[in-house]
Structure formats: structure tokens, C-alpha cells
Amino acid sequence: MLFDIHADSTIPIYEQIINQVIFGIASGDREAGVTVPSVRDLAVRLRVNPNTVARAFQELERSGIFESKRGKGMDITDTAPQLCRVRRQEIVGQRIREALREAVSSGLPAQTIRQLVEQELLRLTGENHQ
Amino acid sequence: MLFDIHADSTIPIYEQIINQVIFGIASGDREAGVTVPSVRDLAVRLRVNPNTVARAFQELERSGIFESKRGKGMDITDTAPQLCRVRRQEIVGQRIREALREAVSSGLPAQTIRQLVEQELLRLTGENHQ
Amino acid sequence: MLFDIHADSTIPIYEQIINQVIFGIASGDREAGVTVPSVRDLAVRLRVNPNTVARAFQELERSGIFESKRGKGMDITDTAPQLCRVRRQEIVGQRIREALREAVSSGLPAQTIRQLVEQELLRLTGENHQ
Amino acid sequence: MLFDIHADSTIPIYEQIINQVIFGIASGDREAGVTVPSVRDLAVRLRVNPNTVARAFQELERSGIFESKRGKGMDITDTAPQLCRVRRQEIVGQRIREALREAVSSGLPAQTIRQLVEQELLRLTGENHQ
DNA sequence: GTGGTCTAGACCACA
DNA sequence: GTGGTCTAGACCACA
Numbered sequence: 001m002l003f004d005i006h007a008d009s010t011i012p013i014y015e016q017i018i019n020q021v022i023f024g025i026a027s028g029d030r031e032a033g034v035t036v037p038s039v040r041d042l043a044v045r046l047r048v049n050p051n052t053v054a055r056a057f058q059e060l061e062r063s064g065i066f067e068s069k070r071g072k073g074m075d076i077t078d079t080a081p082q083l084c085r086v087r088r089q090e091i092v093g094q095r096i097r098e099a100l101r102e103a104v105s106s107g108l109p110a111q112t113i114r115q116l117v118e119q120e121l122l123r124l125t126g127e128n129h130q
Numbered sequence: 131m132l133f134d135i136h137a138d139s140t141i142p143i144y145e146q147i148i149n150q151v152i153f154g155i156a157s158g159d160r161e162a163g164v165t166v167p168s169v170r171d172l173a174v175r176l177r178v179n180p181n182t183v184a185r186a187f188q189e190l191e192r193s194g195i196f197e198s199k200r201g202k203g204m205d206i207t208d209t210a211p212q213l214c215r216v217r218r219q220e221i222v223g224q225r226i227r228e229a230l231r232e233a234v235s236s237g238l239p240a241q242t243i244r245q246l247v248e249q250e251l252l253r254l255t256g257e258n259h260q
Numbered sequence: 261m262l263f264d265i266h267a268d269s270t271i272p273i274y275e276q277i278i279n280q281v282i283f284g285i286a287s288g289d290r291e292a293g294v295t296v297p298s299v300r301d302l303a304v305r306l307r308v309n310p311n312t313v314a315r316a317f318q319e320l321e322r323s324g325i326f327e328s329k330r331g332k333g334m335d336i337t338d339t340a341p342q343l344c345r346v347r348r349q350e351i352v353g354q355r356i357r358e359a360l361r362e363a364v365s366s367g368l369p370a371q372t373i374r375q376l377v378e379q380e381l382l383r384l385t386g387e388n389h390q
Numbered sequence: 391m392l393f394d395i396h397a398d399s400t401i402p403i404y405e406q407i408i409n410q411v412i413f414g415i416a417s418g419d420r421e422a423g424v425t426v427p428s429v430r431d432l433a434v435r436l437r438v439n440p441n442t443v444a445r446a447f448q449e450l451e452r453s454g455i456f457e458s459k460r461g462k463g464m465d466i467t468d469t470a471p472q473l474c475r476v477r478r479q480e481i482v483g484q485r486i487r488e489a490l491r492e493a494v495s496s497g498l499p500a501q502t503i504r505q506l507v508e509q510e511l512l513r514l515t516g517e518n519h520q
Numbered sequence: 521g522t523g524g525t526c527t528a529g530a531c532c533a534c535a
Numbered sequence: 536g537t538g539g540t541c542t543a544g545a546c547c548a549c550a
Contacts, residue, residue, distance in 0.1 A: 027237035107157035201535035287497035367417035
């Protein structure tokens, strides 16, 4: 599982970790039953405070995505892949919804907003939209 | 100028005020040279502490959108409309960019993202996209 | 007496009025015994709140530069010219002193400060310094 | 970094803090990447309310001189030294410019002004000007 | 531990 | 009346 943490993002580090775990599992990077790196190891790897990783893992456990193996670390649950696909859609959907709600309330014409979105999507996906 | 403040939003109140002033001026709600409601009045109207309004106004002054007339209150500057149109585009554009970047990095197929966006845009603008 | 009021200066308007009166008298623009414009007239001329002019005049009276002619306006006192020459030196001296004290405390080398001063003086007086 | 705060100065406390940070960094007192005293610590040290320090730090952050490391405190940015040297020159230069402009407009002869400046500079730097 | 936001309330200079 | 500054104190998210 790859992590790409930006300490200076507006998104808190623990939330970046959570989302990247969710996105990774939803995309099939990891399968159920697999053991997850320890809090300590991941903290070292990401150069991040262990408390921060611990917090992310706790929330993932509460969500039913991780389960703790009695003192032996964390596993990915059987239901994780399904849960993560749902959660991914929610997370992404909500942020898009908020961005568009703000855009509309700003008074920018719908046409301009649509252009902003389209142009950015093309830039990000590098895909031709025909 | 209409204000719609949500005390429980993740966006700080003073920033909501700033953005709504910017959006309002960018949309032509208020013209340059016009006097702005006083800190105290707006605070009462928004049921918010005067310090919070004052902070928003000070940032707007630093941005060249308001100018303080000593002892008399705040005016909208001559350059405000232009500045606000630029700022609006930046604010809206950045939030859209971040939402889409996250969406793409989540592994959702571009087609799904495009659907999410399109569906939300239609819902918000109530417009028929033919 | 000429006035040059800048509403947006960092120097309060009443203080600009006071200083310009003092500088004017010190420079011999007005002689003792001459009647001064009324608060109301000057306020109109300077497009300034009458309270502001009144405050300036009060301070000038307290300083012995103006004297009120029982309800008939203000005169310049006999001692005004002498007082104003002293005050002018104090006002100018103090602001220069503060500026230089800050400059020195900023850590800029004395040589750099001297250059800044010299260059500005030349610019302002348009005079050749040989 | 030494601080010398005067609660009774006409310059607001938060601005004194800002200027002294700028002057200190411009003079090489602190290097980039170094962590800054915490808001709470500095507030205790300066016997000032934490909010006042926080305001100064926030303006320094907005100026690109400090950067906030979420949950960890403030760092001096890489560009701070350069920014601070520029800012120092601006701050000092502007105050000198204003003082001299006033001096010239006061009607004092250029020669007298030059003497005032020279005498004060000598007093402050204790240096022989030959 | 860190900074960020907000409230309540005081006091001040200015117009 | 206006805004600007400051204090005291609370609460929160984050690491």
C-alpha cells in the first residue's frame, strides 16, 4: 500500500492516512485477511507522529475496516473491500458536492463552473473527452 | 448583501463572512464607494461576536477590498469589484481542483467522477443540460 | 494658510491640522493678532468633520497658540510665532529621532541608514549636496 | 531572539512583536527551519496575552515568514531571511521617509534638518562621522 | 504538548 | 457614532 502524505495539506494527516487506506482497499490493492503494518512502523515510514497513525487506525477499526488481532497488530476485515467501496464513493461525493455548492453560491454562472470542472478533469485524467 | 452563516460549519465564521463579502461584490451586489455595515451592526445581525466580524473586515482591508475611514467605518474600494472577481475564481477553482484531485486519486474511474459531478451540478442549478 | 489634509494618512486628521497651523505660523505665513477661520468654515473647506477641526483648535488654544475672542472666533496669540518655532523643532525632531531609533534597532548598518536618509533628503529638497 | 515590548508605545504590541521578529531574522539571529517559541511560552515571557502573540504569529505566517506545523508549532520558512531583509528595509525606509517629508514640509531649512539627523545618528550609533 | 477560533467585555482614539 | 487593541478564558482539532 502506497502512502503519499502531505504535512502541509489542509487535510489533517490522520485523515489522509484513513482515506488512502480506504481508497487502496476499494481499489483492490489489499485483500481481506492481510496483516497491516504496525503503528510504529508506519509512523517511521511516513515520518509522522505515532499518535497520528494510531488515531487513523482506531477510526478504521471503528469503521469495521481493520480488526485488531489481540495484541498482534491489525488485519483487514472480510467486509472491508465492500465497506471501502461505499465509503470511497461517500467521501469523494461529499467533497465534490461541497465544492459545487460553494461554486454555485458564489454567483459564478453554471457555464463557467462547468468549464472549470471539465478543464480540471481533463488535466487530471489526461483523457480526451469527446 | 445577504449573509448566511453556519456556526457549525467546518469553515470558520470569519472566513464565511469574508467569502460571502467577496462573492457578493463579485456578483455586483454592492458597488465601489458604498459604505459597509458597521462591525457592531453586522455582528448583531449575524448573532456573532463583534470581534469575529472585525477580524473578517480587517482581512478584507488587508486584501484591498475594504478601506477603513477612520472614525467613520469601512468603504468598498474602487478596485474591489475586480479584486473580488479574481478572488472568487481562485476560491472556487481551488476547492473544485482539490475535490477532483482527491476523486481521481481515489481510484474511481473518470467516468464515474464525471457522472457524480454532472448529477450534482444538475441538482444544484436545476438546469437542463442538453 | 494652506492646508493639505490626507484622510488616509496614518497621522490623524486633527493632528495634521494642528501641525500645519504650527508649521505655517513658524514659517511666518500668519502673524500674531490675525483672526483665524471659523471651525465651521474650515471644516467645509477641508471636507472634514467639524468636531475634528474643533478638537484641533482646542489643542491649539491649550498650547497658547490660539486664543478665543469671547464667542467671536479665534485669534493667533502674540507669543504664537515664538511658540510655534519651538514646537516645530520638537515635532520634527521627535519623529526623526523615532525613525532613526527604529532604524538602528533594526540591525541595519549605520552606513545603510545614512544612505537611506541622504537619498531621501536629496529627493525631497532637490538640492545638490556637495 | 530578544524582545523588547513597550505596552505603552503608540505601536501596538502585536506589531512590535512582528517587527522584532522581522528585524531579528533579517539580522541573522535565527536561521530558516528553526522552531520558534510557542505562542504560550512567548506570551508568558513577554507578559502579554497569548491572543496577542497568536495574532502576531498569524500575520507572520501570512507573510510567508513563519509556517505553522499543525500540532507542532511554528517554523521559520526557508525564504524568511530574504523576505525579512526586504521587509526590514521597507519598514525602516518608510518611517524615515515620512519623518523627512514632514520635516521638509515644516519649513525648516534643509540644513537644519540635516543637522538634526546627523546629530541624532551620531548619538545613536556612538560612531565618529569623519 | 501545539495553534486556531470564538466569546465577553473593557478601553481607547478618532470623526 | 466608528474601528482597533487587548485581556481573560473557554473549547477544539491535531500530533
